[in-house]
Amino acid sequence: MVCALGAAVCFGTATVLQAIAARSAAATGPSGDVALLWRAVRQWRYLAGLALDGLGFVLQILALRSVPIYAVGAALAASLAVTAVVAARLLKVRLSRVEWAAVAVVCAGLALLGLASGAEGDEGPAWLKWAMLGAAAGVLLLGAVAGRLPERGRALTLGLGAGLGFGVVEVSVRLIDGFSPGELFPDPATYALLLGGGAAFLLLTSALQRGSVTTATAGLVLGETVAPALIGVVWLGDRTRPGLGWLAILGFAVAVAGALALSRFGEAPVQAEESAVTPS
Structure with a gap:
């Protein structure tokens, strides 16, 4: 479960870092997919995001070989909560009270899943x-x-x-x-x-x-x-711990519902302050 949560943190953070790099690349030269990508990959934020994606995939594999798929899937969906929190910090995106509540709901759902999950x-x-x-x-x-x-x-x-x-x-x-x-x-x-x-x-x-x-x-x-x-x-x-099937179902539903409430972070917001996108 630690690997699954680690993968979510990696994927969610990578999304924001790549969004910052893409925003910066778009502001410092001509448009065009190839030119934009070339400028983006020359920035440390974009490269760091790619490295985090790679690490997240490795952690995902380790998690899938160790814990039930339902727990890993819910944890990966929680990467939206990570993106929301990191975007609020680095991209200066303002989260509403409902979105902060959704982040808390995702965390609560994952905690319930962690308590109820059995072995693969x-x-x-x-x-x-x-x-x-x-x-x-x-x-x-x-x-x-x-x-x-x-x-x-x-x-x-x-x-x-x-x-x-x-x-x-x-x-x-x-x-x-x-x-x-x-x-x-x-x-x-x-x-x-x-x-x-x-x-x-x-x-x-x-x-x-x-x-x-x-x-x-x-x-x-x-x-x-x-x-x-x-x-x-x-x-x-895949099973749960004895007698905790209901808790796993509840945790799964809560975590997925919280992730759905954060759906707008499927692509990192770009409403960043200029200081957040200064070319590196």
């Missing part, structure tokens, strides 16, 4: 690896269909698809037999992880560019928490 379950049935590979391909198809929907429905569907893609990654990490090259290459779960992760990033980028950040992030949170949690309980044998 078993390896799951062999067919589940192929099912995850098929689900990853389905996420790509969902993205193609979502691109033709009206703006509001498009953002929600793309965000939900991205969440399902990240959910495929969560489940696939549990299904991988080992991490040596000889075990990874022939394992369908490896390709499910790669395809699901790539599809998720593609759909999330499209959702944030072509629709409401709040709507897309709400879909993302639901997709990456609910479906993987159900798979973990039904087919992977």
